[in-house]
Amino acid sequence: MWQRVPRPEDDRVTDIIAGLYMSPLEIIALFSAVALVVARWLPPAARPRVVIAAVAVLALSAIVLSVVGFRWQMLPVLAGAAVTLPFALPPLLRRRTGRPVWRARWWLALPGSVACLGLTVTGPVAAWAFPVPDFPEPSGRFAVGTRVLQWTDPSRPETFTADPHDRRTVVVQLWYPARKSPAGAQRAQYLGRTEQEARTVSDALARQVGLPGFLVDGVPRARTRAVFDAPVADGGERFPVVLFSPGSGGVRTQNTAWAEELASHGYAVVGLDHPYDSAAVVLDDGRTVRTRTDSTGDRAQDDKLAAGWTAVRAADLRFVLTRLTHLDRGDTAGPPAGRLDTRRTAVTGHSMGGAAALQAARQDRRFDAVIDLDGYPHGPTSPSLHRPALALTQAITPGTDPHYMPRLTQALKHSTATSYRLTVPGAAHLTFMDGPLYLPPVPSITGSLGRTGSPHVVAETTLAFLDATLRREPGDVASALSAHGSLSVHHPDPADPPDLPDHR
Structure with missing residues (x-):
C-alpha cells in the first residue's frame, strides 16, 4: 500500500525533481548561479565562457520564472548571483577592451565566494523546508x-x-x-x-x-x-x-x-x-x-x-x-x-x-x-x-x-x-x-x-x-x-x- 508508481508528467511547473522540491527551471537557475560563483576558481581560459553562459541562462530563467510563477525561495539564489556579478563581469569586460585585468588575491576572494555560495544554496534549502506539496499517488484500483x-x-x-x-x-x-x-x-x-x-x-x-x-x-x-x-x-x-x-x-x-x-x-x-x-x-x-x-x-x-x-x-x-x-x-x-x-x-x-x-x-x-x-x-x-x-x-x-x-x-x-x-x-x-x-x-x-x-x-x-x-x-x-x-x-x-x- 502507498507504493509510489511512475506517473505521467502534467503541466505543473512545480513538479518535484530529484528530491530538491524545485522545478526544472528553478534547478537550471540554481546551477547557473552556482556556476557564476565558482567561475572565479576555474582555469583562466574557461572563465569567460562559463561567466557568459551562466549570466545568459540565469537571466533567461529569471524572466521565465517571473511569468510562470516566482517563488520566494529563489530570492537567495538570485541574491547570491547579484552579489557575484560585480566581481565576475568587470574582468571579462576589461579583457575584451584590452585594458589590464586585476583580480583579488585568492585569500581575499575565498571568503566572498563562500558567502555567495552559501547564500545561493539557501534557496534549495528553503525549497526543501517549504515545498510545493507533492501528493502521493493513490494506491487503490480507482x-x-x-x-x-x-x-x-x-x-x-x-x-x-x-x-x-x-x-x-x-x-x-x-x-x-x-x-x-x-x-x-x-x-x-x-x-x-x-x-x-x-x-x-x-x-x-x-x-x-x-x-x-x-x-x-x-x-x-x-x-x-x-x-x-x-x-x-x-x-x-x-x-x-x-x-x-x-x-x-x-x-x-x-x-x-x-x-x-x-x-x-x-x-x-x-x-x-x-x-x-x-x-x-x-x-x-x-x-x-x-x-x-x-x-x-x-x-x-x-x-x-x-x-x-x-x-x-x-x-x-x-x-x-x-x-x-x-x-x-x-x-x-x-x-x-x-x-x-x-x-x-x-x-x-x-x-x-x-x-x-x-x-x-x-x-x-x-x-x-x-x-x-x-x-x-x-x-x-x-x-x-x-x-x-x-x-x-x-x-x-x-x-x-x-x-x-x-x-x-x-x-x-x-x-x-x-x-x-x-x-x-x-x-x-x-x-x-x-x-x-x-x-x-x-x-x-x-x-x-x-x-x-x-x-x-x-x-x-x-x-x-x-x-x-x-x-x-x-x-x-x-x-x-x-x-x-x-x-x-x-x-x-x-x-x-x-x-x-x-x-x-
Missing part, C-alpha cells in the same frame, strides 16, 4: 474524482451571528472513486476550487499559526491527484461513506492525501468546512467567512467554548449525512449520486474534529464507526459509544495535556463495541493531516515519520479499521494496527446496553 457542494440547514439558526434569519450553512468536498481521466486532464487545485480561493485559505491558515503567508506560498500552487467532477467509476457498486471534520481552524481539504487514498480504495470521503470555525470558508456567492473561535487563555472557559463548538460541528456532521442521503436519491444531480451507501458510514475527524466525530457517533446511530485522529474528547462523554472506534494519537510526553489520555480512555472504555487506541511512535499532532507534505520536517511540528511515511501510516491504519467495520472484511484488525505502534484494545462493556435510536 481513479479519484472530487466535487464541492454547499448546503444550508433551514432548521438551524446560525449561532455565530446575531441575524435571527441566518441559517447554518456548510461547504463540503467529496472525494469518490472515478473513471480514469484522459491523459493531460487538469487535476484539482489544493485548498480550493480556484487558485484565488486556495490563496485565500492558505493565507488564513498561515495567519492562524502566526506564519507570514509568503512562507507557504507553494501550497496554493499545488494540485492533487483528483479531477473535479470526474465521472463516477464504472461497475455500479455502492461506496461506503466516510465523513471528515478538520481540526480547530482547519479546512475541509486539510486531509486531502488521506481522502484520495481512501477514495482510490472504494470509499466516498466527505470533508466539511465549518463556517466561523474553519480559518476561511469561501461560499458560493464569493463571500469569505473567517474564524471566530478564539481561545481566551482561561482553561475552564476555553473548555466550555470548545464543548460548544464541538456540538455545532457534530450537528453539522449529522446534517451532512442527511443531505448525502438525499444526494444519493438524486435530489442533486452529478457524481456520485446513486452510488453512496449511506447505510455503511463512518465519521472521522482530526483534533477538535475528532471530538466532533465522537459526539456525532454518540448521538446518531446512522454512523457505524468512528475515527478520532489525535482529538481531545471535548463535551460530555455520555451516552456511551455504541459503535467501534479507532483513536490514533501521537506519543505521550511530559508536555502532553495530562487530561487528554484519561479523557480519551474514558470515552473508549465506556462502549458496547470494541475500540482501539493506537499510539504512533514518531508522530506529532500535524502528522495526521497534510502538514508533513509542505511544512518543515521538524519532529515537534510534523513528527519524524517523513513526508511519505506520515500519510502512509494514517492511511494504512484507518483503511484496516474501515475495511473491517464497514465492509466486514475478514482479518485481524488488532494485528494490522499494532504493526504501526502501541495498541490498546477496549472490549465491549456488557453492562452498558445501546440506548440510541436508529435514524436510518
